Amino acid sequence: MKKVFCLILAAALVMLTFAGCGENTTVQKNELPMQISQDDWNDARQYVDLSTGIKMSYVEMGDPEGPVMILQHGMTDNSRSWSLVAPYFTEAGYHVYMPDLRGMGKSDAPDGYYTPITYATDLKAFCDALNIDKATVIGHSLGSYTVQLFSIMFPEKCEKIVLVSSLPIINYQNDRLIGLYENFIEPLGEDEKLSNEFLETWYNTTLAEEEFADVFDEFLSCMKEEAQALSKKAWKNICLGFVTMNMTDLYDQIDHSIPVLVLHGDADGMALTEYQQELLDIFEVDENSYVNYEGIGHNIHFEMPKKCAADILTWLDTGTLNKEVQ
Secondary structure (H helix, E strand, O other): OHHHHHHHHHHHHHHHHHHOOOOOOOOOHHHOOOOOOOOOHHHHOEEEEOOOOOEEEEEEEEOOOOOEEEEEOOOOOOHHHHOOOHHHHHHOOOEEEEEOOOOOOOOOOOOOOOOHHHHHHHHHHHHHHOOOOOEEEEEEOHHHHHHHHHHHHOHHHEEEEEEEOOOOOEOOOHHHHHHHHHHHHOOOOOOOOOOHHHHHHHOOOOOOOHHHHHHHHHHHHHHHHHHHOOOHHHHHHHHHHHHOOEOOOHHHHOOOOOOEEEEEEOOOOOOOHHHHHHHHHHOOOOHHHEEEEOOOOOOHHHHOHHHHHHHHHHHHHHOOOOHHHO
């Protein structure tokens, strides 16, 4: 009997060995990439079913045992928007997740307007699905509004938050977004895509760090193509969903024990400088957790990825920024 048992055990071990040699072997968590090229970004995407009813696409990088960082992209962008910055975070030891928000990238795009509350609820479901207990959450533009709502609705999930190119959610962009929809989205046929000329204006960005010159054109070209690939319905739901939100009353519910960093460019034509002090007052952000970059526009992490990452990491490590080098 003992001999039979040993033969069965040996056979089982052989089967497991061959199963582990197959081409589709699951990559273990300790093999997460530290950096991903533009060519490989789509292949790096993973997918998870959320309790909110959508399948969400995301990219995961860094140290699986490190502190968790979640990066939220801007309007009509996707996880790739953080691709130039993410390697600095992984090098610093973070476990980085970059989801595609509902309706964007490779995530599902169901019917209905997508509000910041929708995105924040998706983010909570994402954390639940991947067993993320707590994270530093960083958002750019629309992603920053998601982070604002997320920190109010689910403060227990937030270690620290960073708002990049942000505004108070008090209807300051409504006229612009309604005009965008009426002039460029509504006239499209159901299967028609936005023009190359529109995308050139939408992603008008000037690189400020020459060390990224070799990859920047490819990066920006991919961002334009992926935004252009979004359906008319998705553009409508993204743009008009934001218009439905006014957070004036919700701001009374902020948990001010969560540290907040705000990054802004003084050449930003969307998140205007005139509203920054109001944002700082709402979140009780002092001068050591705010920077206004001279000559930088809306896409801070596109224009100067290294500086953006360095300032965020400095603040995360020390709780303050060295204003002498800004």
